[in-house]
Amino acid sequence: MKTALLYFLLIVPFYFVTAQNINRVEVSGKIVVDSDDLEGITVYNTSAKKGVLTDENGLFKVEVALNDIVEFRALQFQDFTVTIDENIIKTKKMTVFLVEKINRLDEVVILPYDLSGNLLVDIESVKTFNPDLDAIYFGLANMNEYEFPDDYKSKVVNVAMPGTGNQIPYGLDVIGIVDLFLRPIFNSKKNKDVEVMGPENSYQAFTDLYSNKFLVENFNIPENKVNDFVAYVEDQGVDFSLLNSGNEFQFLEFISIKSKEFLAKEREKN
Numbered sequence: 001m002k003t004a005l006l007y008f009l010l011i012v013p014f015y016f017v018t019a020q021n022i023n024r025v026e027v028s029g030k031i032v033v034d035s036d037d038l039e040g041i042t043v044y045n046t047s048a049k050k051g052v053l054t055d056e057n058g059l060f061k062v063e064v065a066l067n068d069i070v071e072f073r074a075l076q077f078q079d080f081t082v083t084i085d086e087n088i089i090k091t092k093k094m095t096v097f098l099v100e101k102i103n104r105l106d107e108v109v110i111l112p113y114d115l116s117g118n119l120l121v122d123i124e125s126v127k128t129f130n131p132d133l134d135a136i137y138f139g140l141a142n143m144n145e146y147e148f149p150d151d152y153k154s155k156v157v158n159v160a161m162p163g164t165g166n167q168i169p170y171g172l173d174v175i176g177i178v179d180l181f182l183r184p185i186f187n188s189k190k191n192k193d194v195e196v197m198g199p200e201n202s203y204q205a206f207t208d209l210y211s212n213k214f215l216v217e218n219f220n221i222p223e224n225k226v227n228d229f230v231a232y233v234e235d236q237g238v239d240f241s242l243l244n245s246g247n248e249f250q251f252l253e254f255i256s257i258k259s260k261e262f263l264a265k266e267r268e269k270n
Contacts, residue, residue, distance in 0.1 A: 220263065
């Protein structure tokens with residue numbers, strides 16, 4: 001018993017020394033696969049506990065010894081293992097063919113969330129809200145205080161080619177404008193277009209079509225200067241045909257230009 005134990009104690013250190021002194025040779029290898037994604041594949045010698053990565057061409061160099069086990073791993077390829085034989089040691093070359101991995105997802109079952117399956121019951125349980133219809137119809141006040149960035153549905157405005165409609169100020173309440181356009185028609189008992197107007201009734205027609213609030217909010221005319229602005233527009237010479245039905249946008253552009261001129265003159269006075 002003592003003799004056997006002595007032999008064991010002598011053999012075990014010799015075994016470890018021999019294992020640690022294994023001479024490995026450097027082998028050049030290449031990954032072959034039907035894919036352009038060859039870089040970063042792990043080449044790991046499990047026997048030596050060392051590994052390398054392939055380059056963009058799928059080439060690598062790894063130190064191996066006879067009967068070493070080399071693993072090849074990558075997310076996009078199936079794992080592959082090679083046992084080093086005498087032929088690889090002799091030629092110091094190896095070529096590995098990998099197969100692309102096809103990921104198959106498990107079946108996904110979508111279950112109804114908090115639904116009974118009874119349509120009438122589920123409709124009653126749905127939370128709803130009542131929108132502010134006045135805000136939707138008349139628009140938001142002080143639109144110039146809000147920022148609305150362009151998105152992929154925004155119309156492209158050619159600033160290099162000014163023309164009719166291009167100079168209408170941003171932020172106008174379109175629904176409110178349409179209401180202003182239609183209001184004279186619906187207020188008319190005969191449901192006809194407004195007749196051609198002259199200077200004698202221009203102020204009345206102007207205030208009928210565009211209220212003080214509209215001028216203040218959309219053209220930045222001070223509330224106490226609305227009458228002065230109307231007088232300024234008349235003094236500049238108004239083409240009263242613009243007040244007729246069908247010329248609303250041309251008239252809006254005209255008012256926009258005159259409002260900027262009026263505000264500039266007011267700033268000069270101050």
